[in-house]
Amino acid sequence: xxxxxxxxxxxxxxxxxxxxxxxxxxxxxxxxxxxxxxxxxxxxxxxxxxxxxxxxxxxxxxxxxxxxxxxxxxxxxxxxxxxxxxxxx
Numbered sequence: 038x039x040x041x042x043x044x045x046x047x048x049x050x051x052x053x054x055x056x057x058x059x060x061x062x063x064x065x066x067x068x069x070x071x072x073x074x075x076x077x078x079x080x081x082x083x084x085x086x087x088x089x090x091x092x093x094x095x096x097x098x099x100x101x102x103x104x105x106x107x108x109x110x111x112x113x114x115x116x117x118x119x120x121x122x123x124x125x126x
Contacts, residue, residue: 060087
């Protein structure tokens with residue numbers, strides 16, 4: 038007989054919701070130009086961070102959906118994957 042295993046799903050979901058609301062708050066009302074701008078010495082922009090976080094969340098959800106197996110490999114070339122995740126934004 039297999040017993041249910043405790044998970045950290047609820048605290049993780051709460052943490053993700055908190056962070057998603059923070060990204061929403063800082064990006065709300067920005068024009069595309071403002072979201073792309075890097076207002077500090079860093080090359081990071083609000084839009085780039087949102088794009089990166091969205092890609093990471095998709096990756097995590099693919100892992101969750103495939104569990105306990107590994108998620109399917111992304112067939113795209115690395116450069117294309119990198120561009121779509123916001124790492125080169």
